[in-house]
Amino acid sequence: MKKFLLATIALSFTVAPGSAQTPPFETAAPVAYLEDLSSDAVLFAKDADRRMPPASMAKMMTAYVAFDLIKQGKLKLDTMADVRPETWRKWHGPSAGSTMFLSPGQKVSVENLLNGIMVVSGNDACVVLAEHIAGTEEAFVNLMNQKAKEIGLTGSRFGTSNGWPDEGRTYVTARDLAKLAKATIVNHPDLYKRFYSKESFTFGTTMGGAPITQANRDPLLGRVRGADGLKTGHTEEAGYGFTGSAEQNGRRLVMVVAGLTSFNQRIEESVKFMDWGFRAWSSRKLVSKGRTVEQAAVQLGDASQVGLVAPRDLAIAIPSGASPDLRATVVYRGPIKAPIKAGQHIADLVVTSPGLPEQRLPLVAAADVGEAGFFGRIWAGLMSLFGA
Numbered sequence: 338m339k340k341f342l343l344a345t346i347a348l349s350f351t352v353a354p355g356s357a358q359t360p361p362f363e364t365a366a367p368v369a370y371l372e373d374l375s376s377d378a379v380l381f382a383k384d385a386d387r388r389m390p391p392a393s394m395a396k397m398m399t400a401y402v403a404f405d406l407i408k409q410g411k412l413k414l415d416t417m418a419d420v421r422p423e424t425w426r427k428w429h430g431p432s433a434g435s436t437m438f439l440s441p442g443q444k445v446s447v448e449n450l451l452n453g454i455m456v457v458s459g460n461d462a463c464v465v466l467a468e469h470i471a472g473t474e475e476a477f478v479n480l481m482n483q484k485a486k487e488i489g490l491t492g493s494r495f496g497t498s499n500g501w502p503d504e505g506r507t508y509v510t511a512r513d514l515a516k517l518a519k520a521t522i523v524n525h526p527d528l529y530k531r532f533y534s535k536e537s538f539t540f541g542t543t544m545g546g547a548p549i550t551q552a553n554r555d556p557l558l559g560r561v562r563g564a565d566g567l568k569t570g571h572t573e574e575a576g577y578g579f580t581g582s583a584e585q586n587g588r589r590l591v592m593v594v595a596g597l598t599s600f601n602q603r604i605e606e607s608v609k610f611m612d613w614g615f616r617a618w619s620s621r622k623l624v625s626k627g628r629t630v631e632q633a634a635v636q637l638g639d640a641s642q643v644g645l646v647a648p649r650d651l652a653i654a655i656p657s658g659a660s661p662d663l664r665a666t667v668v669y670r671g672p673i674k675a676p677i678k679a680g681q682h683i684a685d686l687v688v689t690s691p692g693l694p695e696q697r698l699p700l701v702a703a704a705d706v707g708e709a710g711f712f713g714r715i716w717a718g719l720m721s722l723f724g725a
Contacts, residue, residue, distance in 0.1 A: 357660075357693055358692045360617035362610075362613050364606050365597065365598075366383070366596060366597055367383075367384060367595065367596035368578075368594065369594050369595075369606075370382050371610060372590065373618065373654040376654045378653065380590075380654060381610075384511070386510050387511070388509070389508060390502065390505070390508060390575040392500045392571050392578060393460075393499065394514055396455070396458065396498075397514070397517050397521065398484065399481065400455055401521055402470070403466060404524075404525040415448065416469075418469035420439045420444070420445060424468065425461070435458040435459055435460055436459050436460060436462075437457050437540050438541035438549055439462070447469070450465060451532050455532045455566075456551070458568070463497075464498055481495040482494060482495055488516065492509070492510035493508060493513040494508055501572075515580065515592075515593050518566070518580050518591045518593075521533075522566075522582060522591075533568075534566055536552065537551060554569045555567075556581070556608060560604070561612060563585040566581065575595065576596040579603055581607060586620075588620045592611055618654045618655065618657060619656075621653050622650060623665070623698070624650070626647055627646055630645050630667060631667045633669060633671070635672070635675055635706050636672040636673065637709050638677070639707045639708065640704075640706050643677055643706050645667060645702070645703070646702075647701075653688050655690075655693070661691070663688055663689070664689050666686075666689075667684055668684065668686075677705065677706040681702045682699050684700040685697045685698060686698040
């Protein structure tokens with residue numbers, strides 16, 4: 338349908354208006370992406386749509402599928418999964434990469450498997466969970482790709498549950514990894530907080546019977562205030578990568594770096610990148626939650642208009658210390674047809690400024706609008722014939 342520009346809104350809060358430029362930043366990462374989730378502003382993008390192997394960052398999708406099933410009541414954290422001897426044989430020992438040290442024939446809870454996936458990056462944990470959920474890893478991978486499509490990952494495909502090299506069948510983009518991180522944080526906030534920010538996980542015992550504790554490799558934890566996830570990845574093919582997030586003063590950023598050459602370089606570049614995002618950019622509130630921004634015309638409804646309101650406090654990202662000249666426009670695909678539900682996302686507030694990236698903020702319907710009755714539809718048809 339045709340896109341209509343409904344209204345242009347003058348922003349009264351701008352002080353000393355003028356142009357602003359994106360703050361400069363350089364990184365050794367061949368691929369890098371940073372987004373401000375408070376405003377959906379892309380603060381930095383470097384080869385963000387390149388297809389690349391995700392290594393263990395693919396485990397974020399395995400966790401997301403599990404989170405969805407938990408939310409739907411189809412999977413319970415205290416359910417016990419079986420460690421099949423065949424699975425153990427394939428995914429133990431130095432050649433199998435990271436492990437949570439499962440044992441053949443062991444029963445392990447879904448909760449412990451999720452800790453094993455997100456804290457210690459256990460390849461064995463991913464496959465055991467995948468087989469528990471879908472019967473086979475291949476069937477689980479189908480669920481991963483279905484879910485990827487649902488949340489809009491347009492440049493990614495999954496071939497394994499753990500991101501193990503598979504001759505290029507598994508690939509992602511940095512933009513998609515950030516989108517997956519955002520979906521996890523927004524759609525599953527409680528499970529995100531429960532699993533992703535743990536600094537270590539203890540499971541299994543050594544040959545001498547001592548408990549095995551492994552540290553989370555997240556390079557931001559303990560180094561950047563408010564850091565609470567998500568996932569590292571490393572293979573010889575992919576290099577060192579990381580998808581991470583942190584929240585400071587109600588402002589959340591999501592970052593991705595990939596293709597780095599060492600463990601220490603990943604730490605250095607990740608901390609530098611996230612720190613730049615919080616220091617070089619600031620948040621500017623535009624609209625308070627619940628405020629009506631505009632009215633949109635409704636077609637074939639029992640009301641001719643519906644209010645467009647802010648579903649949350651709407652803010653934009655601007656360079657720190659700048660007061661740019663901002664222009665805001667309400668955009669929607671129209672005409673908007675009834676029925677409409679209160680809270681339905683039906684428009685965007687698009688904010689632009691010279692030298693800065695466009696930022697889109699959601700607007701939702703203020704109230705329900707039902708379909709027009711029989712005579713109302715006839716009247717609307719007649720009005721359209723006469724161009725009214």
